[in-house]
Amino acid sequence: MKLYSTSDKNNIVDLKEAVLNAMPRDKGLYMPFNIPRIDDDFYSSISSRTFAENSFIVAEKLIGDFIPRDELEAIVTDAINFPAPVVGISEGISTLELFHGPSLAFKDFGARFMSRTMSYFNRNEEDKLTILVATSGDTGGAVAAGFYDTPGIEVIILYPSGKVSDLQEKQLTTLGKNIYACEIDGTFDDCQALVKRAFLDDGLTEKYRLSSANSINIARLIPQSFYYFEAYKQVVEKNENIVFCIPSGNFGNLTAGLMASRMGLPVKHFIAATNINKVVPDYLDTGNYQPQESSPTISNAMDVGSPSNFSRMLDMFNKNHTEFKNEVKGFFATDEETEETMKEVYDQYRYILDPHGAIGYRASEEHRKSFPSDQVVFLETAHPGKFLPTVERVLEKKIDLPQALIDLQGKEKEATPLSNNYTDFKEYMISRAK
Numbered sequence: 001m002k003l004y005s006t007s008d009k010n011n012i013v014d015l016k017e018a019v020l021n022a023m024p025r026d027k028g029l030y031m032p033f034n035i036p037r038i039d040d041d042f043y044s045s046i047s048s049r050t051f052a053e054n055s056f057i058v059a060e061k062l063i064g065d066f067i068p069r070d071e072l073e074a075i076v077t078d079a080i081n082f083p084a085p086v087v088g089i090s091e092g093i094s095t096l097e098l099f100h101g102p103s104l105a106f107k108d109f110g111a112r113f114m115s116r117t118m119s120y121f122n123r124n125e126e127d128k129l130t131i132l133v134a135t136s137g138d139t140g141g142a143v144a145a146g147f148y149d150t151p152g153i154e155v156i157i158l159y160p161s162g163k164v165s166d167l168q169e170k171q172l173t174t175l176g177k178n179i180y181a182c183e184i185d186g187t188f189d190d191c192q193a194l195v196k197r198a199f200l201d202d203g204l205t206e207k208y209r210l211s212s213a214n215s216i217n218i219a220r221l222i223p224q225s226f227y228y229f230e231a232y233k234q235v236v237e238k239n240e241n242i243v244f245c246i247p248s249g250n251f252g253n254l255t256a257g258l259m260a261s262r263m264g265l266p267v268k269h270f271i272a273a274t275n276i277n278k279v280v281p282d283y284l285d286t287g288n289y290q291p292q293e294s295s296p297t298i299s300n301a302m303d304v305g306s307p308s309n310f311s312r313m314l315d316m317f318n319k320n321h322t323e324f325k326n327e328v329k330g331f332f333a334t335d336e337e338t339e340e341t342m343k344e345v346y347d348q349y350r351y352i353l354d355p356h357g358a359i360g361y362r363a364s365e366e367h368r369k370s371f372p373s374d375q376v377v378f379l380e381t382a383h384p385g386k387f388l389p390t391v392e393r394v395l396e397k398k399i400d401l402p403q404a405l406i407d408l409q410g411k412e413k414e415a416t417p418l419s420n421n422y423t424d425f426k427e428y429m430i431s432r433a434k
């Protein structure tokens with residue numbers, strides 16, 4: 001698998017470099033040179049294989065011999081060890097539940113696959129690899145769980161004090177072993193700035209081999225394509241016209257869906273569903289792409305004003321607006337509409353949506369008004385229990401937490417409190433390196 005940078009097609013690297021370095025120096029994003037089609041028999045026999053088996057075929061097709069066959073099979077089988085069921089909600093609308101992994105959000109797929117791939121590429125190195133990651137919520141939990149106990153790799157997570165939910169904080173700070181948390185007295189942007197500065201600091205890079213686990217790493221995108229095949233397998237008997245609806249923030253999920261469709265997955269089209277941070281729906285509408293400051297909403301994992309994967313999507317459509325909007329339809333919902341949908345779906349169908357999934361449901365319903373014969377599958381990106389206060393307030397009832405979240409509540413938090421001043425962070429890094 002060769003990859004190029006979206007800023008410079010002549011900047012070509014192999015998978016190892018793209019995974020370990022995450023971001024090209026020219027500020028583009030790595031993109032596969034070639035997304036190969038899978039033969040038709042794969043699709044006609046898809047139901048006879050497990051999720052992990054199909055995922056391995058997809059991975060092998062994409063990655064080729066950059067990872068030996070048996071190693072890749074072990075990575076995929078170990079990473080994809082929880083289900084992605086499609087659950088019917090109402091006529092023509094079902095949801096692909098992506099929250100059955102350890103941190104209860106779809107980001108587990110990416111984090112688990114990335115940790116195992118990094119570990120493979122790092123296997124012959126003598127020095128430990130240290131991953132720095134700034135999180136505003138869900139990413140940190142998935143990365144912590146994904147890298148937990150991975151040999152040769154440690155993770156330092158920076159999070160803004162008081163600005164992540166209690167459960168999210170517990171997911172970052174209770175694992176121990178090779179996972180360390182720094183509680184920064186500042187904002188998410190401060191955390192991000194500390195991480196960026198550390199990468200450029202010779203004083204640290206001579207003591208550490210540093211890498212990053214942020215959402216633009218190609219090793220997070222590859223496994224996110226797997227579950228589109230798994231969803232297709234579960235609904236293909238019902239209908240030929242399959243539409244995927246994706247609640248989106250940085251658009252990693254949608255980019256992975258587009259990769260699956262380039263590999264031949266029969267998808268009629270995609271719906272890009274956002275909250276009021278709607279720069280992509282606006283672009284689809286007008287052809288004008290205007291990144292903005294993000295505004296806070298109840299679907300906060302999608303509060304993104306300048307989506308990092310936009311340049312990848314543009315490249316997939318040869319920067320052509322017409323091609324783009326023929327395959328991807330835009331939709332957005334306000335908080336009020338999101339809450340209304342959460343209530344309606346619970347009252348009518350007894351299905352509890354989280355705020356992100358609720359936007360997916362609303363977009364699906366809207367789509368079926370114009371295309372009543374389509375089968376719409378929207379992605380439920382996180383378990384509603386992760387957004388407990390909002391869900392309980394909107395539904396006006398207590399909801400049951402999954403066991404994994406109940407277990408977390410009793411655990412002790414361990415984090416190093418730091419100011420948002422770079423000198424303090426550097427001192428912490430130097431002192432722990434000894």
Ligand SMILES: *Cc1c(COP(=O)(O)O)cnc(C)c1O
Nearest residue numbers: 248249250251252253301381382
């Ligand atoms: C990260 C996240 C999203 C946004 O996914 P993108 O791939 O960045 O578009 C949506 N919902 C939840 C719950 C998330 O954690």
